[in-house]
Amino acid sequence: MIHDLVKGMRFLDIKKVVEEKWGLSNITISKILQKNGERVVYLIEGKEGTFVLKVFHPELTHNEIEKYANALMFLEEIGYCHAPKIIKLIDNSAFTRVEDRYIYLMEFINGVEVSESQEEEYKLGVALAELHKIKGYTHDSNIDVLNNINKMLSRFGEYPFKENYDSIVKNLPDFTKLKQSFIHTDICPTNALKSSNGEIILIDFDDAGNGSTFIDLGYPLITQFVQFQNRVAGQTPPDINKLYFNFEMAKAFYDGYFSVTPMTDDEKKLIFDGAVFMQLMYMPIFGEEAVPYMWRILTYALENKSLLLEAIGVVGV
Numbered sequence: 235m236i237h238d239l240v241k242g243m244r245f246l247d248i249k250k251v252v253e254e255k256w257g258l259s260n261i262t263i264s265k266i267l268q269k270n271g272e273r274v275v276y277l278i279e280g281k282e283g284t285f286v287l288k289v290f291h292p293e294l295t296h297n298e299i300e301k302y303a304n305a306l307m308f309l310e311e312i313g314y315c316h317a318p319k320i321i322k323l324i325d326n327s328a329f330t331r332v333e334d335r336y337i338y339l340m341e342f343i344n345g346v347e348v349s350e351s352q353e354e355e356y357k358l359g360v361a362l363a364e365l366h367k368i369k370g371y372t373h374d375s376n377i378d379v380l381n382n383i384n385k386m387l388s389r390f391g392e393y394p395f396k397e398n399y400d401s402i403v404k405n406l407p408d409f410t411k412l413k414q415s416f417i418h419t420d421i422c423p424t425n426a427l428k429s430s431n432g433e434i435i436l437i438d439f440d441d442a443g444n445g446s447t448f449i450d451l452g453y454p455l456i457t458q459f460v461q462f463q464n465r466v467a468g469q470t471p472p473d474i475n476k477l478y479f480n481f482e483m484a485k486a487f488y489d490g491y492f493s494v495t496p497m498t499d500d501e502k503k504l505i506f507d508g509a510v511f512m513q514l515m516y517m518p519i520f521g522e523e524a525v526p527y528m529w530r531i532l533t534y535a536l537e538n539k540s541l542l543l544e545a546i547g548v549v550g551v
Contacts, residue, residue, distance in 0.1 A: 255323045257324045259280055259282065261278055262280070263287070274289045275287070287338075288340065299336040302439065306319065316364065317436055321341060343435050343437075350483055352483060356490035359487040359489065359490025360434070360491065362451065365415070377445055379511075387403055390525070393529075402536075412504060413447040414445060416444060417450035419449075420453065421454055449511050452509035453508070454484075456510070460478075460531050462476065462477055481544075488546040502546050
């Protein structure tokens with residue numbers, strides 16, 4: 235049994251709630267699948283099978299959790315096959331509360347994390363394209379583009395690159411007036427699984443909803459595919475003095491996407507702008523010590539813009 239439960243929670247409390255409210259029996263927590271601060275994802279097992287239990291940060295409200303659950307339930311209702319299903323409680327609700335935080339159960343996907351291979355990046359691109367084709371969802375994603383851009387302009391006042399940073403932000407297009415879709419917001423191999431039958435299943439839909447197609451599609455172009463040397467090879471630590479662009483993996487991902495949803499060259503150029511937006515937005519996320527490295531990655535991407543665009547099919551820029 236896992237003893238490292240999140241602060242303020244006991245295994246017996248979780249066991250009791252899951253058994254009583256979901257009607258499961260002999261529940262045990264076998265391991266932690268993911269931990270991000272106070273948000274923890276557990277693998278749980280019981281007489282009825284194996285499930286995934288998601289425990290949310292205590293600051294999240296009922297409305298926020300309801301929005302998270304609604305996204306997954308909507309995807310199931312319209313038949314999108316690349317997302318896990320919510321397991322309903324006995325009373326047909328989607329989630330409940332233990333102590334000071336909300337929890338919900340999802341189906342367990344028997345699979346492995348998607349690898350950084352051309353074949354699986356291609357499939358990941360296909361899964362995202364199929365997500366973007368979905369219509370009829372009524373909730374916005376948690377990425378408020380205009381609000382984030384305003385926040386960007388107030389950041390990093392003490393850094394030497396502040397003037398360049400502000401200039402980049404001010405030259406971004408108005409994404410709210412461009413193509414909108416049901417977006418994931420954090421598409422990458424670590425947020426996807428390959429099931430035992432080879433299907434790609436996207437996970438972590440916490441911020442999903444309606445939003446800019448180009449920021450969602452642009453997200454991996456810089457954040458994933460511009461890398462410090464040796465990161466893919468798994469060497470620790472990577473060589474922080476050398477950056478490179480993983481052209482083959484990027485091309486595979488975008489080839490997969492365009493096999494479902496072709497785009498013009500002008501649209502593909504907006505993917506680069508979306509990538510810049512996402513890199514700027516994520517710069518403060520990993521702490522002050524990471525900011526210079528994030529800026530170096532962005533600078534590399536801007537200096538090698540033609541190479542990045544070539545990977546998504548735009549040449550001669």
